[in-house]
Amino acid sequence: MPQLIVSISGIRGIVGDGLGPAxxxxxxxxxxxxxxxxxxxxxxxGRDTRPSGPMLAEALKEGFLRAGxxxxxxxxxxxxxxxxxVRHLGAGGGAVVTASHNPAAYNGIKLLSSSGRALSRxxxxxxxxxxxxxxxxxxSPDAIGRGETVLDAARIHVERVLAVxxxxxxxxxxxxxxxxxxxxxxxxxxxxxxxxxxxRVHAINVEPTGExxxxxxxxxxxxxxxxxxxxxxxxxxxFALDPDADRLSLVDETGRPVGEEYTLALVCRxxxxxxxGPLAANLSTSRMLDEVAEAAGVTLYRTPVGELNVxxxxxxxxxxxxxxxxxxxxxxxxxxxxxxLVGAALVLEMMATSGRPLSEHCSDLPVYTMVKEKAPLxxxxxxxxxxxxRRRFPDARLDERDGxxxxxxxxxLHVRASNTEPILRIIAEATEEHTARSRVREVMNLARPPx
Ligand code: MG
Numbered sequence: 001m002p003q004l005i006v007s008i009s010g011i012r013g014i015v016g017d018g019l020g021p022a023x024x025x026x027x028x029x030x031x032x033x034x035x036x037x038x039x040x041x042x043x044x045x046g047r048d049t050r051p052s053g054p055m056l057a058e059a060l061k062e063g064f065l066r067a068g069x070x071x072x073x074x075x076x077x078x079x080x081x082x083x084x085x086v087r088h089l090g091a092g093g094g095a096v097v098t099a100s101h102n103p104a105a106y107n108g109i110k111l112l113s114s115s116g117r118a119l120s121r122x123x124x125x126x127x128x129x130x131x132x133x134x135x136x137x138x139x140s141p142d143a144i145g146r147g148e149t150v151l152d153a154a155r156i157h158v159e160r161v162l163a164v165x166x167x168x169x170x171x172x173x174x175x176x177x178x179x180x181x182x183x184x185x186x187x188x189x190x191x192x193x194x195x196x197x198x199x200r201v202h203a204i205n206v207e208p209t210g211e212x213x214x215x216x217x218x219x220x221x222x223x224x225x226x227x228x229x230x231x232x233x234x235x236x237x238x239f240a241l242d243p244d245a246d247r248l249s250l251v252d253e254t255g256r257p258v259g260e261e262y263t264l265a266l267v268c269r270x271x272x273x274x275x276x277g278p279l280a281a282n283l284s285t286s287r288m289l290d291e292v293a294e295a296a297g298v299t300l301y302r303t304p305v306g307e308l309n310v311x312x313x314x315x316x317x318x319x320x321x322x323x324x325x326x327x328x329x330x331x332x333x334x335x336x337x338x339x340x341l342v343g344a345a346l347v348l349e350m351m352a353t354s355g356r357p358l359s360e361h362c363s364d365l366p367v368y369t370m371v372k373e374k375a376p377l378x379x380x381x382x383x384x385x386x387x388x389x390r391r392r393f394p395d396a397r398l399d400e401r402d403g404x405x406x407x408x409x410x411x412x413l414h415v416r417a418s419n420t421e422p423i424l425r426i427i428a429e430a431t432e433e434h435t436a437r438s439r440v441r442e443v444m445n446l447a448r449p450p451x
Contacts (some may be wrong), residue, residue, distance in 0.1 A: 002051070003018045004023060005420050006045050006064075006131060007124070007127055008125050008127075008128055009117065009126065009307075009308070010095075010109055010119075011027055011109050011112040011125055011131070012102070012107070013106065013108065014106055014421075015056075019056075021055060021056065021058070022059070024059035024060040024079050025055075025059040025066075025399065026131060026134065026221050027109055027127075028061065028062065028063020028067070028068050028218075029066055030128075030131035030136060031043065031093065031111060032063060032068065032069040032145075032327075033135070033137045034131055035092045035093055037067045037143075038069070038143055039138060040067075040070075040092040040093070040143060041090065041091055041093075041114065042069060042070035042071070042091045043069050043093050044074055044082055044085045044089060044091045044094040044150070044153075045060065045073050045095050045125065046074040046078075046082035046092075046094070046096050046099065046153070047074065048079075048098040048099075048185040048243050048244045049076055049184055049208040049243065050107050050243070051211075053097050053098075053210065053409075056107055057304050058388065060095060061147060063341075064095075065145040065147060066145075067139065068143050069092075071145060071146075071147045072085075072150050073147060073148065073223035073321070074153035074436045075148050076208055076342070077157075077185055077189070078185045078245035078338060078339075079096050079100075079340075080246055080334070080335055080338065080339035080340070081156075081185075081186075082096045083436075084335045085156055086112055086113075086114065086115075087114075087115065088160075093111065093114055094111070098110060098242060099243075100244050101216045102216070103210055103212075103216065104210060104216075111127065112337070115336060116337060117248075118307050118337065118406075120308070139231070145168045154188060154192060155192075157416060158341070159190060160334050161193055161334055161345050162196055162197070162342045165345045165346065166198075166352070166353070167197055171388050173198070173351070174199070174200070175197075175200070175351070176199070176200045176233060176236055177237050177238070177239060177347060178202045178203070178204070178226055178230045178235040178251070179191065179194065179201055179226075179238070179239050179257065180203070180204050180214070180223065180241070181203070181205060182242065182243055183205045183206070183212050183359075184216075184242065184243060184245060186244070186302060186340055186341070187205075187207070187208055188208065190239065191206065194239075197348060202232075204226065204229050205225075212243065218242055218327055222240075223240050227256070228252050230253065230255045236253050237250060237348075239375070240341075243338045245339075246337065246339060246340060247326055247328050247340060247364065248263050248379075249326075250262060250347065252359040252362060253357045253359060254358070254359055255411070258362050260326050261286040261288065261325045261370060262288075264323045264329055265289050266320075266365070267329050268289060268293075269295075270347075270349065271320050271321045271346065272293075272296040272320065273353075275320055276362070277318065277320030278299040278317050278318070278422035279293050279298060279320065280300070280302075280303060280323075280330075281300065281301075281310060282304065282321060282325070284427050285302075285368060287411070287412065288368065289325075290401050291365070292363065292365075299317075299319075300315050301313045303323075303401075304401050304402030307330075307338060309329060310322050310339060311337065314336065315332070323338055324338065327340070329343035329346070366431075368411070368429045369432070370427065370429040371429075372425070373425075373443075373444060374426070375423060375426060375447035377422045377423060377424060377447070381422060385415075385443075385446055385447050389443055392442060392446060393413070395408070410431045410432065410435060411431060411439070412428065412430075413427070413439045414426075415427075424443075426443045428439050428448040
């Protein structure tokens with residue numbers, strides 16, 4: 001069944017099976033109309049490397065132009081690169097043709113506000129409603145928007161990142177680094193950043209083909225080749241990105257993929273060694289972060305899952321830094337979006353400042369085990385299962401801002417309904433692996449229909 005997922009942050013689907021040029025054009029008309037057409041300040045348009053990207057980007061651009069919007073085409077660029085360009089160019093908004101870590105057959109369109117942040121709920125809903133009701137304004141032929149090509153927008157992003165770290169100190173270390181950008185949009189930007197920081201870069205999967213040389217998520221099981229490259233070249237660190245470069249994970253100098261949760265914990269602790277200020281992260285992010293915040297005597301603001309929620313908390317509470325445990329670092333000095341480049345620069349700065357290898361930085365963080373599962377909902381209502389979960393664990397501290405979040409001395413359990421699929425997402429973290437596993441198993445049993 002052809003299916004296009006239309007949400008308040010954009011659209012996503014399988015190309016040729018619900019998502020094609022007609023949908024992209026209509027979405028461009030919807031966003032262009034929402035921005036006010038000719039008065040809208042223009043839209044920055046970028047894409048990741050998926051083979052369907054040029055086709056969808058052309059159609060999306062046509063939609064913007066027909067709505068009277070100026071379209072500023074930055075070509076292949078990371079999602080944070082597009083966000084930085086929106087602010088730098090003073091545009092009314094941004095659009096990225098990407099399906100992030102989804103398989104290559106998928107594509108989508110993600111929208112950004114004029115501040116470079118994910119679109120607000122209100123704006124997202126307005127664009128979605130326009131798209132669904134086909135409530136567009138097509139301007140007269142003499143008012144059609146202009147298309148412009150912005151050359152080398154990657155430079156803007158790289159310079160913004162270089163400006164927030166001690167580049168001289170990092171250059172002085174002449175780090176040897178390995179890189180795996182999964183043939184996505186972040187390869188060229190990342191190589192440029194790392195070389196600007198004096199690194200010798202050994203890159204794999206760097207050609208921007210969109211034919212992903214490994215599983216697109218930067219999770220440990222997908223990083224065997226990067227681990228091997230770290231060992232072969234004697235690199236101090238391996239950096240892995242997802243296809244639109246807003247998630248970063250690390251391989252230490254011994255060739256061990258340390259897991260995505262470490263990225264944010266390490267980077268937050270490093271920033272707190274420079275400056276004092278609160279942190280923000282979603283509820284499903286490792287408890288390592290609570291300990292990092294506690295050790296520094298600062299507040300960690302927890303939010304419901306979703307990049308926008310974290311970005312809003314960072315802005316509202318004036319946070320130093322924040323993000324998501326999946327490797328998404330948000331440094332408000334660069335842009336209010338997850339950014340793999342600033343994450344990598346901060347890791348290098350941490351290593352350069354301390355003179356200690358990455359494995360040591362990881363080993364003095366507390367050890368937890370995280371277990372993630374999905375449970376199909378079948379005919380059950382998510383709310384019924386969540387209620388059963390709540391009743392099953394009456395001894396825990398309860399937070400109901402995003403599904404059911406239960407906390408104990410030794411860990412936590414987070415159960416929430418997916419926004420895009422009929423499944424429950426179950427995540428547990430505990431000091432002991434068996435504790436996390438048994439809590440997840442109990443939820444799986446509760447979710448299983450009787451009989
Ligand atoms: Mg991504």
